[in-house]
Amino acid sequence: IIGLPFTGFTFVPLSLFNPDKIADFARFLDVKPGEKIFSQPMDEDNQVIFKVDADIASAIDGKFILRDIVFSPKGWITAAADDNPADTGLYLNITGNRVGILNFRDGKLRFFNRFEFETADELAYYAAFVTGELKQQPQDITVVVSGDVLTGDENMKRLSEFFGKVELNQLQPVALPDQAPPHTVLSLTALSLCGSSVAN
Secondary structure, eight states: EEEESEEEEEEEEEETOOOHHHHHHHGGGGGTTOOOOEEEOOSSEEEEEEEOHHHHHHHHHHTSOGGGEEEETHHHHHHHHHHHHOOTTTEEEETTEEEEEEEEEETHHHHHEEOSSSHHHHHHHHHHHHHHTTTTOGGGOOOEEEESTTTSHHHHHHHHHHHSEEOOOOSSSSSOOTTHHHHHHHHHHHGGGGOOOOOO
């Protein structure tokens, strides 16, 4: 399974999605020459339409089976969804200077977006901003962090100043050696949950 990095995306409720209208939906993504558009089910309620950089698109063209290519955060989102997420859970996955932020309501995807940040303050700001948009109080939120993060690092400390609880994500979709903390490779190992995905 190949998780494709994306340069833009949009979710479309399946009730509104029509495969013949992908070009219309893709207009929201400001597609540049050479970029490639992919569309696939995100979950039982949403279709994701995403664009991929021209260089990556040409590198994969004709070399991989489309059913093995997925929206890169899909595994992580699926793993969180399968773990009976609380409405007050805010999931963060940090990759370099980017953070994906995820929330569910009644077990269904409510919010996902990605932000670029430079400092721990900016990371905390985006998490607090999303919390406010979701009409929740920071003290009621449990922030579950995975990716490029360590217990007690600056990002974890700063988040702990704003939110009721901050913890590392312990989900482990596949068996790992003891020296590989599950939270550091979750977005990669969770791709194993996407084996039945189909890209168009």
